Amino acid sequence: MQYDILIIGGGAAGFFAAINAAEMNPGSKIAILERGKEVLSKVRISGGGRCNVTHAEFLPKELVKNYPRGEKELRGPFHQFMTGDTIAWFEERGIKLKIEEDGRMFPVSDTSETIINCFLSEAGRLKIQVHKSEAVKAIMWKDSLWEVGTQKSTLSASKVLIATGSNPKIWKLLEKLGHSISPAVPSLFTFNIKDKRIADLPGISTHAEVKVQGGKLQDEGPVLITHWGLSGPAILRLSAWGARELHDLDYNFKVEVNWLPGFSSEEILEKMKAIKFELAKQQVLKNAQFELPKRLWQNLVIAANIEPAATWADLNKEELVGLSQQLTTAVFEVNGKSTFKEEFVTAGGIDLKEVNFKTFESKLHNNLFFAGEVLNIDAVTGGFNFQNAWTGGFLAAKAMTSKT
Structure with a gap:
């Protein structure tokens, strides 16, 4: 024919x-x-x-x-x-x-x-x-x-x-x-991460900056916490732009997340020093700052080894530094990937x-x-x-x- x-x-x-x-x-x-x-x-x-x-x-x-x-x-x-x-x-x-x-x-x-x-x-x-x-x-x-x-x-x-x-x-x-x-x-995949800081937070979405350690890959935008780890536009863009690089790493790498994009840990530390005086009697764990989702804030406070009942006035410099790092340079281990919904793209x-x-x-x-x-x-x-x-x-x- x-x-x-x-x-x-x-x-x-x-x-x-x-x-x-x-x-x-x-x-x-x-x-x-x-x-x-x-x-x-x-x-x-x-x-x-x-x-x-x-x-x-x-x-x-x-x-x-x-x-x-x-x-x-x-x-x-x-x-x-x-x-x-x-x-x-x-x-x-x-x-x-x-x-x-x-x-x-x-x-x-x-x-x-x-x-x-x-x-x-x-x-x-x-x-x-x-x-x-x-x-x-x-x-x-x-x-x-x-x-x-x-x-x-x-x-x-x-x-x-x-x-x-x-x-x-x-x-x-x-x-x-x-x-x-x-x-x-x-291409277009989510990051599999097992970490206490996000383990009980599926469905929470917030604006963040994410970068792959040891390379130039980074993106900023909505990040969605899932049952498997991290997803959302910023993660999906990273997976697309880094498709070959992340494949070569066998999808085992570290990502650094800044939950407060635009601010460094030093800048957040200075802001928290001010909060320490302004909200001295307020419990740190119960009152989220920087417009972060409350449950994410609580997990990051716990990760910084701050006592659940501690007030801002109770925090020492080491605890403030630890919390500023959790907020701006939190490192997560990625072990594998998951296909984004049903949209398998290569x-x-x-x-x-x-x-x-x-x-x-x-x-x-x-x-x-x-x-x-x-x-x-x-x-x-x-x-x-x-x-x-x-x-x-x-x-x-x-x-x-x-x-x-």
Whole structure:
């Protein structure tokens, strides 16, 4: 069977590319090959089943800062198709998006089925063939066409787009074609920590600065205490930016937490010396300071070896120093990681130097295109990985339908 365009991978990037290519070149014969029994499975579980479509960031130079891998390469593409274009694309198809407080954007319906139904409906309207349970086993250039072998049949096409995410089997086929692959390592994960200071505090969130000891990795933002350790935006960003470094450490390292970002231990010590006089008779344990959550404050006071009944007037210099250190330079041992909810994201994929980011075409082979996480591009949580999929899928579709 011969096609104009074959798309390998029935996920977000694959469907978006197929639909746009079919609209840009009506009548073209397009098929999507999906190895699984269902398409768009990652779309279905994204954002807790609501589908975090994109993020309300409308400046390319700011948007790219959310990509630990791909920041430089995506700047040009985002000038061609980014957040505003994504919003307009879905609105043209009757799907309105809403912006939440943290900038994440979801369909107003609050269900990923809205996005899935849109893609399936558009694919049907445009007569795009969707082949499920069709795992690709071989890709080769033969007689001026790409030949794609699956466990069921052999197909050929003028152009092929690969949008298979972090699929090691496809990466191996691409290596046979001469492409370099950065091996996959986890990104977007929480830190497993067993420590009395946070053991009984799951659900508490506070603004903090976190840095990995012995390196340059650090971030500031909301930190969430969980049953397993630490999570929240600051931790997830650290895990994304440090994906390879933390993998090399086998996820055993120390993090230093400043629960009062912007202040040093010396500055907090001076503030507590003032509190010692102002609140002399007040019990230290029972009255949280610096707007910290009360239970976290209490655990840090206990960790500083301050007696439960002690008042501020009772504290000696050693105890004040100990508490200032717990508040600003608390060190925690990380032993392992946990996947962030169901959003398993990896760093790794096709070497970005081997891709033309004006078209998302391979620099090694004509008429071979890529989109989504098959490339060595990944982002922090918040809809950014999907925006990469939409941008790459759209620009690849444009290139495939304009290229003769």
